[in-house]
Amino acid sequence: MMLARVTLEFRLRNTGHSPAQHVLVSPVIFPETSSRSADLELRTHCDRFRNRSLDPVGYEYSLFPGDTLPPHAITIAIDREEIDKALPNLFGRFISPAICGCIDYDYQGSAGRHQTRFIFKLERISSSPPNPGAHVVIEPALGSIPASQLALTVWVAGSQAD
Numbered sequence: 260m261m262l263a264r265v266t267l268e269f270r271l272r273n274t275g276h277s278p279a280q281h282v283l284v285s286p287v288i289f290p291e292t293s294s295r296s297a298d299l300e301l302r303t304h305c306d307r308f309r310n311r312s313l314d315p316v317g318y319e320y321s322l323f324p325g326d327t328l329p330p331h332a333i334t335i336a337i338d339r340e341e342i343d344k345a346l347p348n349l350f351g352r353f354i355s356p357a358i359c360g361c362i363d364y365d366y367q368g369s370a371g372r373h374q375t376r377f378i379f380k381l382e383r384i385s386s387s388p389p390n391p392g393a394h395v396v397i398e399p400a401l402g403s404i405p406a407s408q409l410a411l412t413v414w415v416a417g418s419q420a421d
C-alpha cells in the first residue's frame with residue numbers, strides 16, 4: 260500500500276556540445292534515517308541504474324545540444340512499510356523524505372554511460388508560529404499535504420555529474 264506519493268516534473272536541457280542518447284531519468288524517494296543516508300542511497304541507486312540494459316521498447320530520449328525536452332512527469336512513492344520502519348525516531352513521529360536519482364545518458368563516441376546525479380529534501384512549509392514559512396519535517400499523522408505546502412530543497416553535496 261502506498262502511503263506517500265509525489266509527482267515530480269523534469270525539464271531536461273542538453274547544455275553540452277554533443278547529442279545525448281538513451282536519456283532516462285530515474286528518481287527514488289525514501290525516508291532518510293540514521294541507517295539510510297541520501298548520499299549512500301544515491302550512489303547505490305545510480306550505480307545500479309548505470310549498469311542497466313538499454314530499453315528495447317524505446318522509452319529513452321535523444322536530446323540535441325541546446326534542446327529542451329517537454330516537461331516529463333514521474334510519480335514516486337514511499338510505501339507504508341518504509342514509513343513504519345522510520346518511525347518513531349529520536350525526535351518524534353516524523354519523516355525526512357529524500358529524493359535522489361540520476362539522469363543517465365550516453366553520446367556518440369563516449370566510452371560508457373554518463374550521469375547527472377541529484378538529491379533533494381522534501382519538506383513541509385510551516386504555516387504556524389513561531390516560524391511560518393520555515394521548511395520543516397513531515398508528520399505522517401497530519402495526513403495528505405497539498406503540493407502548495409511542500410518544498411524541494413537541493414542537497415548540494417549530492418549533486419554531481421560525470
